[in-house]
Amino acid sequence: MAIIHGFEQISEQQVPELKVLARLYRHLKTGAQLMSLTTDDENKVFGITFRTPPADSTGVAHILEHSVLCGSRKYPVKEPFVELLKGSLQTFLNAFTYPDKTCYPVASQNLQDFYNLIDVYLDAVFHPRLTPLIFQQEGWHLELEKPDEVMFIKGVVYNEMKGAYSSPDSVLSEYSQQSLFPDNTYGLDSGGDPKKIIDLTFEQFKEFHRKYYHPSNARIYFYGDDDPTARLRIVNEYLQEFEPLRTDSSIALQRPFEQPKRVEKAFSVSRNAADEGEASKGMITLNWLLPETTDAEVNLAFHVLEYILLGMPGSPLRKALMDSGLGEDMAGVGLEGELRQMYLSTGLKGIEVDRADQVESLVLDTLARLAADGIDPETIEAALNTTEFRLRENNTGSFPRGLLLMLRGLTTWLYDADPMTLLRFEPPLQAIKSKLAADPRYFEKLIEQHLLNNPHRTRLLLRPDPELEERLAAEERERIEKVRGQMDARQMQSVIDNTRTLRLMQQTPDPPEALQTIPSLKIADLSKTNAVIPLEELREGETRVLYHDLFCNGIVYLDVGFDLRALPQKYLSYLPLFTRALVELGTETEDYVRFNQRISRKTGGIRPEFFTATPCNGDDSTVWFFLRGKAMLSQSQDLLDILRDMLLRVQFDNRERFRQMVLEDKARQEQKLAPAGHQVVSLRLRSHFSKADWVAEQLNGLSYLMAVRQLVRLVEDNWDEVLAALLEIKQVLIRKNAMLVNVTTERDSWNVFRPLLTEFIGDIPVAAEEQRSAVWIPEHNPPYEGLVIPAQVNYVGKGCNLYASGYKFHGSFLVVTRYIRNSWLWERIRVQGGAYGAFCLFDRLSGSLTFVSYRDPNLLKTLESFDQTIDFLKRLELSDDELAKAIIGTIGDIDAYMLPDARGYTSLLRYLAGDSAEGRQRMRDQVLATTLEDFKAFAEMLEDFSQNGLVKVLGSQSAIEESLISRPEWLKIVKVL
Numbered sequence: 001m002a003i004i005h006g007f008e009q010i011s012e013q014q015v016p017e018l019k020v021l022a023r024l025y026r027h028l029k030t031g032a033q034l035m036s037l038t039t040d041d042e043n044k045v046f047g048i049t050f051r052t053p054p055a056d057s058t059g060v061a062h063i064l065e066h067s068v069l070c071g072s073r074k075y076p077v078k079e080p081f082v083e084l085l086k087g088s089l090q091t092f093l094n095a096f097t098y099p100d101k102t103c104y105p106v107a108s109q110n111l112q113d114f115y116n117l118i119d120v121y122l123d124a125v126f127h128p129r130l131t132p133l134i135f136q137q138e139g140w141h142l143e144l145e146k147p148d149e150v151m152f153i154k155g156v157v158y159n160e161m162k163g164a165y166s167s168p169d170s171v172l173s174e175y176s177q178q179s180l181f182p183d184n185t186y187g188l189d190s191g192g193d194p195k196k197i198i199d200l201t202f203e204q205f206k207e208f209h210r211k212y213y214h215p216s217n218a219r220i221y222f223y224g225d226d227d228p229t230a231r232l233r234i235v236n237e238y239l240q241e242f243e244p245l246r247t248d249s250s251i252a253l254q255r256p257f258e259q260p261k262r263v264e265k266a267f268s269v270s271r272n273a274a275d276e277g278e279a280s281k282g283m284i285t286l287n288w289l290l291p292e293t294t295d296a297e298v299n300l301a302f303h304v305l306e307y308i309l310l311g312m313p314g315s316p317l318r319k320a321l322m323d324s325g326l327g328e329d330m331a332g333v334g335l336e337g338e339l340r341q342m343y344l345s346t347g348l349k350g351i352e353v354d355r356a357d358q359v360e361s362l363v364l365d366t367l368a369r370l371a372a373d374g375i376d377p378e379t380i381e382a383a384l385n386t387t388e389f390r391l392r393e394n395n396t397g398s399f400p401r402g403l404l405l406m407l408r409g410l411t412t413w414l415y416d417a418d419p420m421t422l423l424r425f426e427p428p429l430q431a432i433k434s435k436l437a438a439d440p441r442y443f444e445k446l447i448e449q450h451l452l453n454n455p456h457r458t459r460l461l462l463r464p465d466p467e468l469e470e471r472l473a474a475e476e477r478e479r480i481e482k483v484r485g486q487m488d489a490r491q492m493q494s495v496i497d498n499t500r501t502l503r504l505m506q507q508t509p510d511p512p513e514a515l516q517t518i519p520s521l522k523i524a525d526l527s528k529t530n531a532v533i534p535l536e537e538l539r540e541g542e543t544r545v546l547y548h549d550l551f552c553n554g555i556v557y558l559d560v561g562f563d564l565r566a567l568p569q570k571y572l573s574y575l576p577l578f579t580r581a582l583v584e585l586g587t588e589t590e591d592y593v594r595f596n597q598r599i600s601r602k603t604g605g606i607r608p609e610f611f612t613a614t615p616c617n618g619d620d621s622t623v624w625f626f627l628r629g630k631a632m633l634s635q636s637q638d639l640l641d642i643l644r645d646m647l648l649r650v651q652f653d654n655r656e657r658f659r660q661m662v663l664e665d666k667a668r669q670e671q672k673l674a675p676a677g678h679q680v681v682s683l684r685l686r687s688h689f690s691k692a693d694w695v696a697e698q699l700n701g702l703s704y705l706m707a708v709r710q711l712v713r714l715v716e717d718n719w720d721e722v723l724a725a726l727l728e729i730k731q732v733l734i735r736k737n738a739m740l741v742n743v744t745t746e747r748d749s750w751n752v753f754r755p756l757l758t759e760f761i762g763d764i765p766v767a768a769e770e771q772r773s774a775v776w777i778p779e780h781n782p783p784y785e786g787l788v789i790p791a792q793v794n795y796v797g798k799g800c801n802l803y804a805s806g807y808k809f810h811g812s813f814l815v816v817t818r819y820i821r822n823s824w825l826w827e828r829i830r831v832q833g834g835a836y837g838a839f840c841l842f843d844r845l846s847g848s849l850t851f852v853s854y855r856d857p858n859l860l861k862t863l864e865s866f867d868q869t870i871d872f873l874k875r876l877e878l879s880d881d882e883l884a885k886a887i888i889g890t891i892g893d894i895d896a897y898m899l900p901d902a903r904g905y906t907s908l909l910r911y912l913a914g915d916s917a918e919g920r921q922r923m924r925d926q927v928l929a930t931t932l933e934d935f936k937a938f939a940e941m942l943e944d945f946s947q948n949g950l951v952k953v954l955g956s957q958s959a960i961e962e963s964l965i966s967r968p969e970w971l972k973i974v975k976v977l
Helices: 060-067 080-087 111-126 132-138 156-164 168-180 202-212 228-239 271-275 296-311 316-323 353-373 377-393 401-413 426-438 442-452 468-485 489-507 569-584 592-602 633-649 655-671 677-686 691-700 702-717 719-733 747-762 812-832 860-867 869-875 880-894 900-913 917-928 932-948 957-963
Strands: 007-015 020-027 033-038 044-051 101-108 141-143 152-154 218-224 261-268 281-292 329-336 341-352 457-465 536-540 543-549 555-563 605-613 622-632 739-745 784-788 795-801 837-842 848-854 950-955 972-975
Touching: 020 228, 033 228, 033 401, 044 111, 044 401, 060 101, 060 132, 060 156, 060 202, 080 111, 080 812, 080 880, 101 111, 101 401, 111 228, 132 156, 132 202, 132 489, 141 489, 152 156, 152 468, 156 168, 168 261, 168 281, 168 329, 168 341, 168 457, 218 228, 218 401, 261 468, 281 329, 281 353, 281 442, 296 316, 296 329, 296 341, 296 377, 296 426, 296 442, 316 329, 316 341, 316 353, 316 655, 329 655, 341 353, 341 655, 353 442, 353 457, 377 426, 377 592, 426 442, 489 812, 536 747, 543 747, 543 900, 555 633, 555 747, 555 900, 569 592, 569 605, 569 622, 569 633, 569 655, 569 691, 569 702, 569 719, 592 605, 592 633, 605 633, 605 691, 605 900, 622 633, 622 691, 622 900, 633 747, 655 702, 655 719, 677 691, 677 784, 677 795, 677 837, 677 848, 677 950, 691 702, 702 719, 739 747, 739 900, 784 957, 795 860, 795 932, 812 837, 812 848, 812 860, 812 869, 812 880, 812 917, 812 932, 860 869, 860 932, 869 932, 880 917, 950 957, 957 972
Parallel strands: 033 218, 261 457, 543 739, 784 950, 784 972
Antiparallel strands: 007 020, 020 033, 044 101, 044 218, 141 152, 281 341, 281 457, 329 341, 536 543, 555 622, 555 739, 605 622, 795 848, 795 950, 837 848
């Protein structure tokens, strides 16, 4: 077989399911493997992955993932990754640390940009500048400025993982996995346990890179419409200088248990929870070790089985757990199918810890009953249809399709099996269907063999501990003081000198000649015009219909929306549950189990979604909810029939089912606080600046959490009031003259679907009289809030409204705020401050500007850095190249890659917001014409932000209270958890 650029081809095959030509290569000199997928997709993807099984929980793989992107042989700048973020058209740019692998993927629609990204990433992983200072910055270090001051442990990964360990869901997931794998690498925390991270030495860190970041241990991946031969040439230029290296990075199989095990751990809750009687609420999972991932049929069968048991609101195991009243919401990751051995994890949150035995018995009894009595055939049909639809649609949302295929291929490839095993889904899917037809007990036997008769099972019980947060903080302080106590004056001075050296490195800008090494496009390479999404505005009687003629491969995407502005204000907090009820309560003729079976059997899914915005036409808000559905054209009548039943025949008078939904929403809102704290803070700030964002905060912010807690009691104490509210909401909203329909599909499908849609619209009632917008008077929260949760890190935010100060939007605002995020805030909040991230977020429709930090060990220092943005912009000097990069990156955001359904929905939202094509083109023109003077002008706009901006902090009580020592009147403390 011919050798091409140092590679020999191992195999070649067409994959008709994905419309790709797949070739697998081996690099002759080093043994590196390369998978090349060629397909008609302009969103090209490259990735290089190394098998990196850690031997401990120091987070070495995770810290290395961060560090290799901090400068390399060819690109000697502090952070090439950030320079690419600033000035690339990338559609994806990141890196992932898994329990057994580290992935470095990039994606772009522009070919030259794609090649630039590949070159920077290859140089980064093979030739990084791994210095002690980079290790300290990204991993951990002792920080001390003066001998008589407090010493701290700082580091980006250190604080990232402190944030992860503050999230009960993250802790539950990590401990569940570890319970099943006590003897191999999966029993360790590859992300890093904060208690163990400080044990990692620079020498161990360097050795990990030498051992694993070598072509002999690499899996390299390409996807898209680029030249497949050029792929080999580009990679060979890097690989050819290496010699083979024998490295054992194999993942050992976990020895099977002889009997099930029980594990107990603690998770942090606030003293406030204890005061309110929530301290006994724990979490439990039951976890089963399953076969290896590499058998395609077994792998797919377990994905179907997971959906059977847990995937629908009426799935039998899910229903049994929620009907039991033993907990508030489901727990566990479900099926974990990306490791060498799969596992299943499920359970409950919000349980009384002394009822753990009841939960365990309920799960096992339910599985035994299903195995003995059989699974409802319609449940199996629903699971198979949904699984097949997802595989054929290959809808990855904002994630590049090629990246999902890379991760799916690695699921077998990493363990030395064929990387195409799971990409060719047609053979295992047909095998399952055939075996099911021959033996209707196919899935029951899976339950018997792998769940009921499997001794490799664990029960993990997480007990709430109101003192854990304080104890962890005390232990950290004790460790620091112990280290400090063992230092003599010379060693103490060494820490101080190192702190200064690290800070000097962080604060010293990259020299211009180093920055010029980062490859970048030119502004001349950019399109001067925005891409246009096709839109036809039609009417069906009183109802507006928007149609987008886009190729969707025979799928019809349908969004049915209703204007919420007619709804009385008192019902806003009911809306999230009202919209869920339409999907999950059942109808007059089908209970919720049968109804959700029908949704899964006949469609690709239906979900509710809200849209709130400040429109360009001068109105104070546009607020809608949509039922977003999809189906193959052949099932589009079923989709419409189901939507008709949702809108007209939902049986709201099901108190017990509604109570379950309320408790689920409460638990979900509480559990998202730690992992999504920056979003919570930003929305809380923005709620002061526009009515649309105030509404959004009522629907999905802390205000909604407070309201849903009250609704829990109201359902118990006054169900008639709740039911009356739901029925009135339906009466007000479900009217065809307040309805908007959005359809995305190709023209031939539209011609078939349109008559069916006309009939559907005709069945929706008309309002008896013209509906007028209700009067909504926002009830604002205090402007300065300290929102207390049990966390080891903080989420700090400050915001204002630029338009309220008289400023008018200009496209340069997008360039400046993006640059602030990727330069000033990155340097000050992340690199120097040790937080995991920081953001400058601007809503060009409302004028709201918010600065927020993520997993931040600081509070007042972060707010100072926010305010110092003004001086940063005033002093800023940008070369022509740096300004061009800032503009290019912004155009990349504007031209974000979207799949057809996202394009149709985005067009709908622009229509509702009055975001015209002319206005967007004007914005693009202004972006392309941005100058340094625009940055200076923006600094003047921030004066009001600095002096009068509102402040919200979500985080630990100790950090918030410490900030109040100098300003006791400043933050109003609100105990959230």
